[in-house]
Amino acid sequence: MPTIPLYSPTEDLDASHHVRAPGGFEWWHFDAEDSTSSTRVVVDVYDGHLFDRAYWKACKKYAKSPTRNPPPIPKQFPAAELMVFRGDRVVSLGTQSLADVMALGNDGSVLLNIGDANVSAELHFEPVAKVAGRWLLHSDHHWFLPAAGYDIRGTVTIDGKPTSFAGKGYHDHYFGLSPVIATVDDWFHGRLLLNDGILAFKQLSLVDGGQAAIRLVHATGKGVRNLEITQAGMTRQNGTPWRVGYPLEVTMSDTFKLSRPRVLEANRWSAYLTYEATFNGEEGVAFCRFVCPRRLR
Numbered sequence: 001m002p003t004i005p006l007y008s009p010t011e012d013l014d015a016s017h018h019v020r021a022p023g024g025f026e027w028w029h030f031d032a033e034d035s036t037s038s039t040r041v042v043v044d045v046y047d048g049h050l051f052d053r054a055y056w057k058a059c060k061k062y063a064k065s066p067t068r069n070p071p072p073i074p075k076q077f078p079a080a081e082l083m084v085f086r087g088d089r090v091v092s093l094g095t096q097s098l099a100d101v102m103a104l105g106n107d108g109s110v111l112l113n114i115g116d117a118n119v120s121a122e123l124h125f126e127p128v129a130k131v132a133g134r135w136l137l138h139s140d141h142h143w144f145l146p147a148a149g150y151d152i153r154g155t156v157t158i159d160g161k162p163t164s165f166a167g168k169g170y171h172d173h174y175f176g177l178s179p180v181i182a183t184v185d186d187w188f189h190g191r192l193l194l195n196d197g198i199l200a201f202k203q204l205s206l207v208d209g210g211q212a213a214i215r216l217v218h219a220t221g222k223g224v225r226n227l228e229i230t231q232a233g234m235t236r237q238n239g240t241p242w243r244v245g246y247p248l249e250v251t252m253s254d255t256f257k258l259s260r261p262r263v264l265e266a267n268r269w270s271a272y273l274t275y276e277a278t279f280n281g282e283e284g285v286a287f288c289r290f291v292c293p294r295r296l297r
Contacts, residue, residue, distance in 0.1 A: 004020060005020065006019065006020055006021040006024065006177050007019045007020060007021065007024070007175065007177065013132060013133075013134070013144040013145070013146040013173060014028070014104050014108070014110070014144070014146050014173055015104070016047065017175045019047065019048060019073075019074045019175055019176075019177065020073055020074070021073070021074075021177035021178065022059060022062055022071035022072055022073060023048075023055070023056075023059040023072065023177075023178050023179035023182070024048055024073070024074050024175070024176055024177045024178065025046065025047065025048035025049070025050040025074055025174070025175065025176050025179075025180070026046070026047040026048060026074060026173075026174070026175040027044065027045070027046050027047075027050060027173070027174040027175070028044070028045040028102060028171070028172075028173050029042075029043075029044050029171065029172050029173070029174075030042070030043040030044070030045075030110070030112060030123075030125065030169065030170070030171045031043075031169055031170050031171075031191075031287060032123060032125070032150070032152040032165070032167055032168070032169030032170075033167050033168060033169060033193075033287070034152075034165050034166055034167035035167065036166070036167075037086070037163060037165070038086060038087050039084065039085065039086045039156055039163075039165060039167075040084070040085040040086075040264075040287070041082070041083070041084050041085075041121050041123065041156060041165070041169075042081075042082070042083040042084075042085075042272070043080070043081070043082055043083075043101075043112050043114055043121065043123075044079075044080070044081045045079075045080045045098060045101055045102050046077075046078060046079040046080070046081075047074045047075060047078055047098070048073070048074025048075070048076075048077050048078070049077050049078070049079040050176070050179070050180040050181070050293075051180070051181070051269070051270075051291065051293065051296060052077050052079065053181075053296050054077065055072060055076075055077040055179070056179055056181045056182070056296060056297070058072035058076075058077075059072055059179050059182070078096055078097070078098045079094060079095070079096055079098075080094070080095050080096075080097070080098055080101045080102075080114055081093070081094045081095075082094075082114045082115055082119065082120070082121055083265065083272070084119060084121065084156060084158060085264055085265070085272075086158060089158075090264065090265045091119045091158055092119075092265075093114070093115055093116065093118075093119050093120075095114070100113055101113060101114045107127075108127040108130045108146060108147060109124065109125060109126050109127065110124075110125040110171065111123075111124050111125075112124075112125070112154075115157065117157075117160055118157075118158075118159060118160055119157060119158055119159075120155075120156070120157040121154065121155070121156050121157070121165075122154045122155050123152055123153070123154035123155075123156075123165060124152065124153055124154055125150040125151075125152050125169065125171055126150060126151045126152070126153075127146065127147035127148075127149075127150055128147060128148055128149040128150060128151060128197070128221070129147060129148045129149075129197070129219075129220065129221035130146065130147050130148075131145060131146065131147060131148050131219050131223055131224045132146075132223075132224070133145030133146075133217060133219060133224040135215050135217075135226075137174075137202055137204060137215065138183065138184070138204050138206065139176075139178065139183065140176055140177040140178055141174065141175075141176035141178075141180065142174060142175050142176065143172065143173075143174050143202060143215065144172060144173040144174070145172050145173075145200060145217065145219060145224065146171065146172070146173065147171065147219075148197035148198055148219035148220050148221060148224075149168060149169070149170065149193060149197055149198045149219070150168065150169045150170065150171060151168065152165065152166070152167050152168065152169045153165065153166050168193050169193075170191045170193070170198060170200070170287075172200065180293050181293045181294075181296050181297060182207070183206060183207050184204050184205070184206060184207065184293045184294075185205045185206060185207055185292070185293065185294045186203075186204070186205040186290070186291070186292055186293075186294070187202075187203075187204050187205075187290075187291040187292075187293060188202070188203045188204075188246075188247065188250075188288070188289075188290050188291075189201065189202045189203070189288065189289060190258075190275070190286050190287060190288030190289065191286065191287060191288075192277045192279060192284050192285075192286040192287075193284060194218075194220075194279065194282060194284065195282065196220045196221070197218065197219045197220035197221065198218075198219050199216070199217070199218050199219075199256065199279050199286075200215075200216075200217050200219070201214065201215060201216045201217070201252060201256075202214070202215045203215075203234075207294070214229050214252065216229060216252050216253065216256065218279075227252075227253060227255075227256070228253065229252055229253060230252075230253045230254055233249075233250070233251040234247045234249070234250050234251075235247065235248045235249045236248065239261075239263060240263055240266035240271050241266065242266055242267060242268040242269075242271075244266055244268070244269070244270065244271045244290060244292060245290075245292075246261060246263070246271050246273055246290040247261070247290065248261060250275070255278075255279055255280045255281075256277070256278070256279045256280075257277070257278050258275035258276070258277050258286055258288070259275060259276050259277075260275065260276040261273045261274070261275050261288075262274045262275075268295055269291065269292045269293070269295040269296055270289060270290060270291040270292065271289070271290050272287075272288070272289050273287075273288050273289070273290065274286065274287055274288070275288060
């Protein structure tokens with residue numbers, strides 16, 4: 001009997017893997033900040049929303065009785081989400097249509113166009129320097145880093161009023177062949193924009209009590225370096241109205257530390273935060289997200 005491939009391999013770090021595995025996913029993340037207008041924009045594009053409870057329930061139903069239920073596959077649960085932070089205000093929008101949201105250029109650039117008449121973003125991500133970062137986060141969950149930061153220009157609209165946007169930002173890409181909600185309790189990730197590139201990290205706490213390898217990487221125009229985790233430590237607190245236990249302080253090495261978190265937005269299963277950060281003596285503001293997939297079970 002012929003078998004159906006669970007995904008299509010590709011050497012392009014941003015290209016779709018056309019994941020067909022039940023419970024699988026593909027996720028393109030973008031964030032941008034314009035310090036002159038105090039505006040921050042986050043766009044997430046999902047082919048198979050890994051944090052969608054409906055997708056998870058369909059996976060459980062299929063696993064319980066695979067002969068009676070069709071396998072849930074990523075293309076049945078697409079999503080694109082926009083979040084705009086301006087000052088103390090947060091505006092968000094979600095859609096299940098991926099048409100025309102993301103256009104990938106041959107030069108590594110990305111054009112995003114998402115929103116409606118009230119809130120929208122049309123942003124062009126131009127890579128500062130292309131790199132080739134590839135890592136296995138956990139089991140069959142993969143993380144790709146295509147560039148060491150981006151120059152970003154475009155337009156952001158709030159309340160129907162467009163304003164120009166010019167700033168810096170970050171983009172990465174994931175895909176996996178199994179449900180994240182089934183195996184991951186907490187997913188903490190973030191990035192720090194540096195003078196010479198970016199610092200990015202991922203930390204996953206697993207259902208079985210173990211912990212997947214923490215990834216800490218430094219990307220510059222010279223390439224990508226995996227940094228050694230020498231002092232991994234984290235203090236936790238329940239600080240949001242939803243009691244999401246985000247980290248209060250984080251240490252991953254003697255040269256990288258996060259402290260003094262500020263919650264930008266939270267719901268019952270995740271929180272967006274900024275931290276005061278230091279890396280090799282350079283100070284900055286790290287933009288992070290703490291996700292609790294366990295709360296979606």
